[in-house]
Amino acid sequence: MHQQSSVVDLCCGPATLYQRYLRHKNIQYTGLDINSRFVKRLSSWGATGIRWDLRETKPFPPADYLIMQSSLYQFLPDPRPVLNRMLVAARKQVIITEPIRASGKNRSPSTARYGRRAFLQLALMQGDDY
């Protein structure tokens, strides 16, 4: 992510992405979360935090990157309304990361090992099908 990029982090939670990685870069960060405690804290750190229920249909704030980490599962079984609004708001890229847990007794040990480590990372360029 280049300096001077703008990022909107959906379901930002405690904003780990900002705290650990982005706050020392020259990046304009906005975190959206339904939990007002998280977004208030962000504002006190000098970033932007907005209380936002993603189930509402209003358009997301535009930015270079629209990011959602470990949260897409909350919008299943049909994540398309959220994904479509991310694609509209992203000038450069939509980034979704979702951990995959290997569970279930039928998995082979090697599959389970892989699954514990694996992270599914989808980078959906604007205009791509998903």
Ligand SMILES: C[S@@+](CC[C@H](N)C(=O)[O-])C[C@H]1O[C@@H](n2cnc3c(N)ncnc32)[C@H](O)[C@@H]1O
């Ligand atoms: C598993 S946490 C992920 C937090 C953060 N993205 C991370 O990776 O650390 C899920 C977050 O989604 C938020 N959330 C749940 N439903 C939401 C909704 N409808 N709109 C906005 N945020 C929501 C929760 O408040 C919580 O902070």
